[in-house]
Amino acid sequence: MMKLLVSFLLAVFSITATAHDGTSHDHGLLISDAWAPHTGKRTMSAAIYLKIHNQGAENDALIGVRSKRASMSMLHESKEVDGIMQMDHVDVMPVPAGKMAELQPGHHHIMLMQLTEPLKRGDTFRITLAFEEAGDVEVIVDITGIGGPE
Numbered sequence: 001m002m003k004l005l006v007s008f009l010l011a012v013f014s015i016t017a018t019a020h021d022g023t024s025h026d027h028g029l030l031i032s033d034a035w036a037p038h039t040g041k042r043t044m045s046a047a048i049y050l051k052i053h054n055q056g057a058e059n060d061a062l063i064g065v066r067s068k069r070a071s072m073s074m075l076h077e078s079k080e081v082d083g084i085m086q087m088d089h090v091d092v093m094p095v096p097a098g099k100m101a102e103l104q105p106g107h108h109h110i111m112l113m114q115l116t117e118p119l120k121r122g123d124t125f126r127i128t129l130a131f132e133e134a135g136d137v138e139v140i141v142d143i144t145g146i147g148g149p150e
C-alpha cells in the first residue's frame with residue numbers, strides 16, 4: 001500500500017512539474033527552453049528549438065517528433081553547402097550520456113510542415129519527442145518573437 005502511494009505521489013509530482021516549468025524529467029533527460037518563432041499569418045512551416053540534457057548514464061537518441069499542430073513533423077539539420085543554407089531531413093540526433101544536445105537556429109531543429117493554424121506569439125503548444133531509450137516525452141513549446149526568448 002505504501003509503495004503504491006509513493007508511486008502515485010511521484011506520478012502526480014512529475015505531471016505537476018511538467019505543467020509548471022515546461023520541462024520534463026524522464027529517464028535522466030531534462031528537456032528545457034523549447035521555443036518556436038511565431039509565424040505571423042503563415043501556416044506553411046515552423047521551426048522548434050530546445051535543449052536536451054542527458055543527465056543519465058546511458059546514451060540516447062532523438063528519433064522522431066509528433067505534433068497535432070501540423071500535418072507533418074520531422075527532424076531537420078541546416079547546413080551550409082557552397083555558401084547556401086540548406087535543410088536536410090535527419091533520422092537520428094544523438095543525445096550522449098552526460099551531454100547537452102541543443103536544437104538551435106542554423107543547426108538541428110524540429111520542422112513542422114503545414115500547420116493547422118499560425119503560431120501566435122505568447123501561446124504554447126505540445127509536441128511529443130520520441131527517444132530510442134526513454135520513449136515518448138511530451139514537451140510544451142513557447143511561441144516567441146522571431147529572435148527567440150527574451
Ligand SMILES: [Cu+2]
Binds near residue numbers: 087109
Ligand atoms: Cu527545417
